[in-house]
Amino acid sequence: MTQMTFARAINSGLRKSLENDPKVILMGEDIGTLGGVFRVTDGLQKDFGKHRVVDTPLAESAIMGTAVGLAYRGYRPVVEIQFDGFVYPAFDQIVSQVAKIHYRTQGAVKMPITVRIPFGGGIGSPEHHSESPEAYFTHTSGLRVVSVSNPQDAHTMIQQAIASDDPVLFFEPKRRYHDKGEVDESIDPATALSMEKARVVAEGKDVTLVAYGPLVKTAKDAAVAAADEGVSVEVIDLRSLAPVDFATLEASVRKTGRLVITHEAGQSGGLGAEVATSITERCFYHLEAAPVRVTGFDVPYPYSKLESHHLPSLDRILDGVDRALGRPNSLSGLEG
Amino acid sequence: MFTDELGQGGIPAGGPGDSAGHHGGAGESLVQLITPGGERVSHPQYDAWVQDVSDEQLGFLYEDLVVIRRIDTEATALQRQGELGLWPPLLGQEAAQIGSARSLRDDDFVFSSYRENGVAYCRGVDLADIVKVWRGNASAGWDPYTVNMATPQIIIGAQTLHATGYAMGIQNDGADSVAITYFGDGATSEGDVNEAMVFAASFQSPVVFFCSNNHWAISEPVRLQSHIRIADRAAGFGIPSIRVDGNDVLAVMAATREALERARHGGGPTFIEAVTYRMGPHTTADDPTRYRDANELEDWAAKDPIARVKGLLERKGLLTGQFEARVAAKADAVARELRAGCITMPDPEPLDIFKHVYSTPNSWLDRQEDHYSRYLASFGDPAGAHSEEGAR
Numbered sequence: 021m022t023q024m025t026f027a028r029a030i031n032s033g034l035r036k037s038l039e040n041d042p043k044v045i046l047m048g049e050d051i052g053t054l055g056g057v058f059r060v061t062d063g064l065q066k067d068f069g070k071h072r073v074v075d076t077p078l079a080e081s082a083i084m085g086t087a088v089g090l091a092y093r094g095y096r097p098v099v100e101i102q103f104d105g106f107v108y109p110a111f112d113q114i115v116s117q118v119a120k121i122h123y124r125t126q127g128a129v130k131m132p133i134t135v136r137i138p139f140g141g142g143i144g145s146p147e148h149h150s151e152s153p154e155a156y157f158t159h160t161s162g163l164r165v166v167s168v169s170n171p172q173d174a175h176t177m178i179q180q181a182i183a184s185d186d187p188v189l190f191f192e193p194k195r196r197y198h199d200k201g202e203v204d205e206s207i208d209p210a211t212a213l214s215m216e217k218a219r220v221v222a223e224g225k226d227v228t229l230v231a232y233g234p235l236v237k238t239a240k241d242a243a244v245a246a247a248d249e250g251v252s253v254e255v256i257d258l259r260s261l262a263p264v265d266f267a268t269l270e271a272s273v274r275k276t277g278r279l280v281i282t283h284e285a286g287q288s289g290g291l292g293a294e295v296a297t298s299i300t301e302r303c304f305y306h307l308e309a310a311p312v313r314v315t316g317f318d319v320p321y322p323y324s325k326l327e328s329h330h331l332p333s334l335d336r337i338l339d340g341v342d343r344a345l346g347r348p349n350s351l352s353g354l355e356g
Numbered sequence: 357m358f359t360d361e362l363g364q365g366g367i368p369a370g371g372p373g374d375s376a377g378h379h380g381g382a383g384e385s386l387v388q389l390i391t392p393g394g395e396r397v398s399h400p401q402y403d404a405w406v407q408d409v410s411d412e413q414l415g416f417l418y419e420d421l422v423v424i425r426r427i428d429t430e431a432t433a434l435q436r437q438g439e440l441g442l443w444p445p446l447l448g449q450e451a452a453q454i455g456s457a458r459s460l461r462d463d464d465f466v467f468s469s470y471r472e473n474g475v476a477y478c479r480g481v482d483l484a485d486i487v488k489v490w491r492g493n494a495s496a497g498w499d500p501y502t503v504n505m506a507t508p509q510i511i512i513g514a515q516t517l518h519a520t521g522y523a524m525g526i527q528n529d530g531a532d533s534v535a536i537t538y539f540g541d542g543a544t545s546e547g548d549v550n551e552a553m554v555f556a557a558s559f560q561s562p563v564v565f566f567c568s569n570n571h572w573a574i575s576e577p578v579r580l581q582s583h584i585r586i587a588d589r590a591a592g593f594g595i596p597s598i599r600v601d602g603n604d605v606l607a608v609m610a611a612t613r614e615a616l617e618r619a620r621h622g623g624g625p626t627f628i629e630a631v632t633y634r635m636g637p638h639t640t641a642d643d644p645t646r647y648r649d650a651n652e653l654e655d656w657a658a659k660d661p662i663a664r665v666k667g668l669l670e671r672k673g674l675l676t677g678q679f680e681a682r683v684a685a686k687a688d689a690v691a692r693e694l695r696a697g698c699i700t701m702p703d704p705e706p707l708d709i710f711k712h713v714y715s716t717p718n719s720w721l722d723r724q725e726d727h728y729s730r731y732l733a734s735f736g737d738p739a740g741a742h743s744e745e746g747a748r
């Protein structure tokens with residue numbers, strides 16, 4: 021076990037993948053000499069060379085499109101998109117090509133591409149640097165989508181994502197990059213908990229609280245605060261956003277009867293809607309209350325002076341927990 | 357005089373991307389009217405474009421250069437003091453911004469990147485509004501129509517298409533104004549920029565592509581973006597281009613005036629490559645010592661855009677104590693106004709977050725706003741209501 025930051029844990033996972041598979045190749049803007057704007061790829065170009073860790077020209081569509089070509093040729097590209105808001109020039113290649121080629125070729129051509137995207141807010145950045153675009157991708161058939169919440173998972177799951185023969189969108193919570201945690205680098209990703217599985221990170225019996233990425237920490241803090249008020253919250257780290265591990269969620273909701281889901285992304289058409297509906301379908305008769313969503317607003321990510329309002333905070337999550345429990349809350353007296 | 361001293365020279369040959377565009381075409385030469393030493397050198401084609409620039413006007417150009425450098429220094433200081441979240445310095449690129457922006461008419465329209473804050477100053481943007489977005493008080497600092505300049509674009513290259521479309525509108529309207537778009541060397545790799553050139557050439561739209569080649573795109577050197585000189589690319593689109601000494605305010609002015617005149621009179625787009633250098637970090641969050649050589653910085657310090665105009669004024673006997681005092685006083689006043697405007701800027705109200713998403717009411721959002729205002733009201737101390745640690 022070693023103490024390391026989130027960013028370092030990904031770096032070490034990338035290093036292992038580069039060591040273990042000569043077909044793994046990293047591509048992106050400023051990932052080589054600079055080591056990425058968040059230093060996640062620090063030192064990798066020096067150790068693996070310019071042909072394995074490639075500083076590309078400034079063109080996201082081209083990065084993604086050439087990753088497709090490299091995958092055709094048997095490579096396993098790991099693409100870094102510098103910030104969430106810059107994935108859109110590559111959107112066409114991801115949605116129309118990366119996601120569909122396996123289906124189109126009836127399985128003949130694999131697209132083992134990993135797209136790493138630092139996402140989410142909370143770092144006081146200007147426009148386009150704090151977005152949560154995951155729902156565009158969870159809505160796109162053919163893509164696997166995961167998000168990590170802690171250094172150990174980041175280390176293990178990046179290796180699992182790279183090893184996957186399907187394309188994986190890998191969402192990294194940028195505001196947690198500097199958070200430290202214990203990482204066991206000897207864990208074999210092949211036998212570790214699959215990246216498709218959710219994980220119960222705090223056990224509880226009154227409410228199930230589902231979070232992913234940056235908000236897992238906030239959700240865990242909320243559970244501690246709720247315990248002070250005598251409420252027992254079970255926190256689940258979703259980890260895989262597509263497909264969602266509904267079996268784990270269902271088991272929890274059958275026990276608690278109440279569901280709260282939180283994400284930074286806007287509410288409408290978001291992942292919370294999918295989770296709430298699917299859980300309602302699967303265990304309607306176990307639910308004691310309607311599922312509750314605590315999310316960002318349906319607005320473009322706001323300028324930094326207002327971002328603390330947009331981001332689900334500990335108190336907003338607790339307010340959602342109160343709603344699920346029928347305790348007094350900010351919407352008491354309103355219908356639904 | 358044609359000179360190559362500002363070229364992408366001295367770059368080692370190597371694998372793909374390591375051989376910096378040294379190849380042929382018009383780009384072999386660089387238009388320069390003032391040498392780094394401050395000598396006015398004549399140019400057969402471009403002298404005519406700045407013949408009318410009087411000594412007095414030269415003095416004002418100098419003042420502009422000094423003032424925007426001061427804006428830049430002050431904004432950088434404000435960022436260091438925690439008053440701004442981020443700032444993209446323009447240090448070293450003053451002449452490219454002043455020479456081009458001072459060539460524009462009021463009814464021309466600018467679509468720039470985040471770095472053209474000196475251009476914004478020339479357009480008459482309020483000083484505090486220039487830093488508003490970097491303070492995090494708004495997504496954009498000003499109303500584009502009041503100064504005929506769109507607010508800075510962060511998505512690399514996107515603005516080149518906007519300028520081209522705006523120019524298509526000018527064309528349809530039968531007007532003689534021009535759209536000008538500013539972007540970096542890195543931006544030329546984006547599809548948007550290339551597609552903008554296709555449209556502009558196809559429709560012969562009145563748009564000027566102003567590429568500030570400052571040699572770096574964050575940590576990536578220009579040779580990674582272009583195997584040939586950037587200006588030479590334009591020919592492939594059927595767009596005339598010029599490679600100009602971007603640290604020479606007069607040469608930039610001449611080149612921009614020529615391009616604007618061509619556009620105004622139905623001659624279509626022009627591509628200007630202003631060869632300059634980013635003397636500072638990419639932004640205040642960047643550490644360029646990780647990727648570039650200090651020697652390079654020294655070479656470019658010797659080509660400083662302000663020093664050479666100062667040298668020219670001196671040669672002309674115009675650099676009097678009185679003149680220098682006037683310029684210094686102006687720079688001081690601007691810096692004071694910028695700082696005061698920045699630190700006294702009112703913070704946005706929480707519910708501003710819901711404003712202007714749509715032009716007419718939206719039922720989804722109205723409901724969210726209603727719920728959030730109830731939520732805020734449920735706190736005795738609303739300040740705690742939105743901290744990550746919580747107030748409960």
Ligand SMILES: Cc1ncc(C[n+]2csc(CCOP(=O)(O)OP(=O)(O)O)c2C)c(N)n1
Pocket residue numbers: 049078080102106109469471510511512539540541542543544570572573574634638
């Ligand atoms: C589409 C997109 N991709 C990536 C970025 C991140 N980014 C911001 S500035 C920059 C470099 C731009 O270089 P250049 O075009 O030369 O302009 P300069 O910053 O040198 O003025 C990059 C990669 C972005 N803002 N937008």
Ligand SMILES: [Mg+2]
Pocket residue numbers: 540541542568569570571572573574
């Ligand atoms: Mg540049």
